[in-house]
Amino acid sequence: MRASHKEAAIAIGKAIDARCKELKLTRAAIAARSGLSRSTITRIAQGVFVPTPNSLMAIADAIEVPHEELFNLAGWRDSLAAASRRQGPHAQITYHNIPREIAQEIDIAINEVAARHNLCRRPNCAKPECHH
Numbered sequence: 001m002r003a004s005h006k007e008a009a010i011a012i013g014k015a016i017d018a019r020c021k022e023l024k025l026t027r028a029a030i031a032a033r034s035g036l037s038r039s040t041i042t043r044i045a046q047g048v049f050v051p052t053p054n055s056l057m058a059i060a061d062a063i064e065v066p067h068e069e070l071f072n073l074a075g076w077r078d079s080l081a082a083a084s085r086r087q088g089p090h091a092q093i094t095y096h097n098i099p100r101e102i103a104q105e106i107d108i109a110i111n112e113v114a115a116r117h118n119l120c121r122r123p124n125c126a127k128p129e130c131h132h
Contacts, residue, residue, distance in 0.1 A: 004075070010047035011073045012056070017045050019063040033062035050074050 020030060027045060031038040035058055036051075044051050044059070051059065053076060060067045098106075 005050055006047070008074050009044075009050045012050060012070060013045045013047035015065075015070065015073055016041075016059060016063060019065060020045075023063065025063070030059065030062045034058040 016030070020027065025033075027041045028038050030036075031041045034041065034055075036055055040051075040055070041059070043049060044055075051074075053071070056070050056074060056076070057067050060070045
């Protein structure tokens with residue numbers, strides 16, 4: 001990890017731990033609130049790595065701080081701006097340790113549900129009648 005990334009990782013970890021203490025929350029509670037694994041939260045809080053923008057937003061929500069606060073520590077002002085431009089409801093799914101066939105089956109099921117409700121799953125599509 002480059003020095004600037006390591007510094008960002010450490011700063012994010014310190015911010016998360018400080019906020020956990022303020023809220024009297026454990027890392028396990030942050031994991032449950034954010035939807036991330038407890039080991040991921042622990043590694044982020046220890047400054048092992050800088051999380052992805054989506055994970056950082058989930059953590060910010062979990063510890064009740066503005067997204068900007070953690071994004072600034074990570075040096076990702078542009079990523080936050082891009083995320084805030086999304087229109088309407090959206091979902092992003094990340095698969096971990098799931099066989100490709102099962103992930104494809106899940107995607108098909110989600111697309112079927114989205115189509116029944118006239119929703120589009122294509123990123124940045126503003127047309128609700130679109131069924132991509």
